[in-house]
Amino acid sequence: MHSSLRKNGSRPAASLGLRSVAYAVTVAASLFLLNEAWRWIARQPTLRIALASGAIAAFATALGVVPMLVTRAPGRRIHDTLLGFGAGVMLAATCFSLIIPALASAQEQGHGPWGAAMITGGGILLGAACLMLLERTLPHQHFFGGAGTESAQRIRRLWLFVFAIVLHNIPEGLAIGVSAAGNDAARAAALATGIAIQDVPEGLVVALALSSVGMGKWKSALLGAASGLVEPVAAVLGAAVLIYSQPMLPWGLAFAAGAMLFVVSHEVIPESHRQGHELFATTGLLVGFVLMMMLDTALA
Known part of the structure; x- marks a missing residue:
């Protein structure tokens, strides 16, 4: 015994x-x-720039959750306006900081106008296709939108939300990294600045999304702040690939552009219109687009 x-x-x-x-x-x-x-x-100086730029974006995401801790959550109209603003920033960054440099880089490598256009177009479609494949094959809840609070599925849904947030932030980090590897410091700074501006309201939106499925305020804020940590990692990885393969630069820029376009079209814009605040969301999109366009052209 x-x-x-x-x-x-x-x-x-x-x-x-x-x-x-x-x-x-x-x-x-x-x-x-x-x-x-x-x-x-x-x-590697380029990797240091990519890491620093990604870290700034991650800090901006963390900064965005502060209002949730010190004030009441914003109304749905403001929420949708912020989503539209973020979509506008991402669209302008895609056009001016990724697609146009991809075309220019392809032409500098000796491709004609049609060849550069085909490379850039192929990269855009490839980036969007990869995100679409991940979205369909890996289990996750959509980044935005309520998922209910049924207790039997609550924990699973919370973790699926966290995974969706990471998936959503990867294209932004890749965009920062490939832009840093493009040897245009001004354009890379413009892109990083624009994404950081967009990440401030995004951090708040992430925390609100987690809170909407039953997570506590502080835990939602913590995970919302931590959701941006994938961006410096993705930025370094994106820059590293292009450092050792310069011919891949136009493909990398276009790939990041396609991934960002998929996120904007598949997640951000539909959610900003879901509650009937299309006018406010569209206004936010226009303001975000113009602001990012001005940053890109002024800094470049």
């Missing part, structure tokens, strides 16, 4: 010890990999 108790008591202790060792090894390996990644990034 006592022997059996000792055996049973030793099993949880051994299991706890193994878990502790596994956690310690995981933490040590993660720290080592982060240190190696930082040393690699520090040796």
Whole structure:
């Protein structure tokens, strides 16, 4: 009897010890990999620019959740106006900071007008197709829109929302990275600035979306702020690919443009019109588009 108790008591202790060792090894390996990644990034000026630009966008996302913590949540009309504004910024960034540079880069590589147009068009369709494939094959809730609060599915839906947020932010990070690798510092700065401006209301929208499916205010704000962390990672990866393959630059710029166009058309604009505030959403889109256009042309 006592022997059996000792055996049973030793099993949880051994299991706890193994878990502790596994956690310690995981933490040590993660720290080592982060240190190696930082040393690699520090040796590449373009990667440092991409990381810094992506970090600014991530900080802007975190900044956007502050109003949720200190004031009442904005009304649906303001919510849809902010969505429209973000859509306008993303559309202008797609046109002026990605598609036009992609055409110019293809022509600089020796392609004629038709060749440059075909490369850019192919890259746009490829970027949109990849996002469409991910959206269809990976399980997730749509980034926007209420999903209900049924207790049996609440946890699953919350995590699907988190995954959708990460999926939504990848194109923005890629756009920042490929723009930084394009050797046009002014245009890259304009794109990063525009995306950061757009990320401020987006951070708030993300937190409100999570809150709408039953998550607490502080947890919603924390995840909303953390949702932007994927952007510097995607920015570094996008820049790294193009650093080692300059002929891929027009394809990379166009790919990021197509991915952003898919997100705007598939998620942002439909949601901004869902509650009947089309006029406010469209006004926000126009203001966002013009603001980003002015930033791009003035800084470039």
